[in-house]
Amino acid sequence: MGTIISMTVYPGGGMTGEEARELLAETKGLVRSLEETLLSRKLETAELWKIDQKAGDKEGMPISELLSGILEECFQVSEDSGGAFDVSVGPLVRLWRMDERAAGEEEATLPTAEEIERAAALCGWDKIRLADGKITLAEGACIDLGAVGKGIALDEIVRALEGTGVSGVFSLGGSILTYGEKPDGSPWRVGVVDPRDPAKTLGNLELRGQWCVSTSGDYERFFEVDGVRYHHLLDPATGYPARSGLRSVTILSKSGFLSDALSTACFVLGREKGMELAEKYQAEILLVEEDGTIYISEGLKSIFSAIN
Ligand code: ADP
Ligand code: MG
Numbered sequence: 001m002g003t004i005i006s007m008t009v010y011p012g013g014g015m016t017g018e019e020a021r022e023l024l025a026e027t028k029g030l031v032r033s034l035e036e037t038l039l040s041r042k043l044e045t046a047e048l049w050k051i052d053q054k055a056g057d058k059e060g061m062p063i064s065e066l067l068s069g070i071l072e073e074c075f076q077v078s079e080d081s082g083g084a085f086d087v088s089v090g091p092l093v094r095l096w097r098m099d100e101r102a103a104g105e106e107e108a109t110l111p112t113a114e115e116i117e118r119a120a121a122l123c124g125w126d127k128i129r130l131a132d133g134k135i136t137l138a139e140g141a142c143i144d145l146g147a148v149g150k151g152i153a154l155d156e157i158v159r160a161l162e163g164t165g166v167s168g169v170f171s172l173g174g175s176i177l178t179y180g181e182k183p184d185g186s187p188w189r190v191g192v193v194d195p196r197d198p199a200k201t202l203g204n205l206e207l208r209g210q211w212c213v214s215t216s217g218d219y220e221r222f223f224e225v226d227g228v229r230y231h232h233l234l235d236p237a238t239g240y241p242a243r244s245g246l247r248s249v250t251i252l253s254k255s256g257f258l259s260d261a262l263s264t265a266c267f268v269l270g271r272e273k274g275m276e277l278a279e280k281y282q283a284e285i286l287l288v289e290e291d292g293t294i295y296i297s298e299g300l301k302s303i304f305s306a307i308n
Contacts, residue, residue, distance in 0.1 A: 001031070001035060001039070001149055001150060001153070001172060001173065002099075002173075003150070003172055003173030003174075004171075004173065005028070005031060005170075005171065005172050005173075006170075006171045007024055007027060007028065007168065007169070007170045007171070008168050008169045008170075009023065009024055009166045009167070009168035010166060010167045010168055010180075010182065010183050011165075011166060012164075012165035012166050012167055012180065012183070013164065013165020013166070014165065015164065015165055015166060020166055023160070023161070023164060023166055026160060027157050027160055027161070027170070030153075030156050030157060030160055031153045031156070031157070031172070034149075034152065034153050034156055037064075038064070038066065038067060038152075039145060039149050039152075047063055047064060047067050048143060048145065051063070051135060051137060051143060052142065054137065055137040055138070055139060055140065055141050055142060056137065056138065056139035056140065056141075057136070057137075058136065059136075060129070060131065060132070060134030060135055060136045061134060061135055061136070062133055062134050063133065063134065063135050065133075067135075068130060068133060068135075070145070070148070070152060070257070071087070071128070071130055071135075071143075072130070073257060073261070074087045074145075074148065074261065075125060077258075077261045077262070077265055078125060080277060080280060080281075081265040081268070081269060081277055082269075082273075083236055083237065084235070084236070084237075084242075084265050084268035084269045084273075085147065085261055085262075085264055085265035085268065086123065086124070086125065086236045087128075087143050087144055087145055087147070087148075088123045088124055088125055088127050088128055088141060088142075088143065088144075088236075089123050089144055089234055089236050090123070090141065090142025090143055090144040091119040091120075091122035091123055091140060091141065091142050092116070092119045092120060092123055092234050092236070092239055093142075093144045093146065093232075093234065094119070094142060095111050095115055095116065095119040096111065096230070096232075096234065096241075098221050098222070098223075098230075098231070098232040099221060099232075101223040101230075102221040102222055102223050102232070108223035108224065108225055108230075109225070110225055110230070116239040116240070117239070119239065120236075120239040122138070122140040122141055122142075123141075123236060124236075126138075127141035128141060128143065146232075147216075147260060147261060147264040148257055148260045148261050148264075149260075150172040150173055150174070150175035150214070150256070150260055151175055151212065151214055151255070151256035151257045151258070151259055151260025151261065152256060152257055152260075153172055153175075153256070154170065154172065154175055154176075154177040154212050154256025154259075154260075155212075155255060155256040155257055157170050157177060157179075157256075158177065158179065158210065158256070161179055161180075165180075166179075166180065167179055167180025167181055167182060167183070168180065169188055169190075174193075174214060174215045174216070174217075174220065174263075175212065175213070175214040175215075175256065175259065175260055176190055176212070176213045176214075177210070177211070177212050177213075177256060178190065178207045178209070178210065178211045178213075179209075179210050180209065180210070181208065181209065187206040187207055187208050187303075188206070188207045188208070188211075189204050189205070189206055189207075190204065190205045190207060190211075190213050191203070191204050191205075192204070192205065192215065192250050192286060192304070193215060193217070193219075193248070195217045195218065195219045195247035195248040195288050196219070196247065196292070198219050201307060202288065202294065202306060202307065203294075203304055203305050203306035203307050204304070204305055204307070205252070205300070205303055205304050206303050206304075206305070207252075207303065210254055211252050211253075211254065212252070212253055212254065212255060212256040212258075212259040212260075213250060213251070213252050213259060214250070214251050214256075214259035214260045214262075214263040215248055215249065215250040215251075215263055216233055216248065216249050216263035216264045216266075216267045217231075217247055217248030217249070217267070217288075218231040218233065218241070218246075218247055218248070218267075219231075219247070219248070220232060222241075229241075233264060233267050233268060234268075235268050236268075242267060242268040244267065244268060244269060244270030244271075244274075245270050245271065245289055245290050246267055246270060246271065246274075246287055246288065246289055246290065247288045247289065247290060247292075248267070248287070248288045249263050249266045249267045249274060249285065249286070249287050249288075250263065250285070250286040250287075251263040251266065251278060251283050251284070251285055252283060252284040252285075252299075252300070253281065253282075253283040253284075258281055258283060259283065262277065262278055262281060262283055262285075265277060266278055266285060266287070271287055271289065271295060274287060275287070275295070275297065278297060279297070284296075284297045284299040284300045285297045285300075286300060286304065294306065
């Protein structure tokens with residue numbers, strides 16, 4: 001997944017330390033297998049890799065129930081966000097080559113307006129058809145699950161932990177799961193990154209029980225041209241990185257998928273519409289605006305403490 005994974009578990013329910021360690025190994029295996037069977041673009045075993053090969057093929061390709069369920073959920077968030085979140089942005093993601101440019105492997109240059117127009121014409125839900133367990137993609141179309149991969153992995157981890165009695169914290173890059181109660185009764189502490197100094201935290205969330213916390217920000221992958229920051233959160237309406245007046249969005253939800261999808265969607269939408277969307281999904285939201293102002297939803301007031 002191109003990120004650092006860290007997992008901490010506390011044995012519970014009469015489990016021995018050894019058994020907890022085995023569960024940890026199992027959880028790690030789950031994430032790896034999700035990458036190998038579903039998400040990877042480079043491994044021939046992954047469904048997304050196979051779908052990439054079949055774009056333009058009129059005959060639908062059978063896909064797993066897991067993937068079709070995920071895509072249905074993605075389409076729902078697309079609809080609810082007025083298209084701000086859209087997994088059919090693949091052609092634009094490819095064009096911007098953000099990973100390579102942000103890493104300095106490629107020259108930081110901008111795509112031309114024509115290139116953007118051409119790539120944008122290949123995006124849109126109408127390019128993806130899902131029927132009878134089969135998927136069909138229009139020529140040149142491409143599904144990008146980059147915005148939700150880590151959240152999906154967190155949901156898989158939850159399924160593996162259910163009923164085991166363990167508790168713990170699982171962190172996949174910008175997406176974190178807290179599960180169960182800490183043995184000493186204290187809350188889990190999750191820091192919210194300062195988008196202009198990612199080595200620092202803006203404040204801490206004190207959480208009890210199951211929460212998925214996902215952050216999307218303009219500081220994660222970006223490059224600069226003429227003093228302008230071009231980041232990896234694209235606005236499907238313009239084909240350019242979203243300019244919604246935000247630096248970062250953190251979403252809290254019981255669902256990993258939703259926390260991850262909504263953090264991207266709300267970043268693209270901006271403060272007002274983003275807060276509305278989070279509310280619709282009963283998710284909590286923390287936004288950092290361009291001038292550094294922090295907005296938090298009502299439910300976070302008692303659990304977020306800012307560091308000044
Ligand atoms: P990260 O991967 O850094 O945690 P996000 O979860 O917010 O960040 O996802 C960003 C990724 O989502 C991008 O790298 C790209 O692959 C994809 N993406 C970018 N813009 C959109 C969008 N508007 N809708 C859906 N996916 C997007
Ligand atoms: Mg996301």
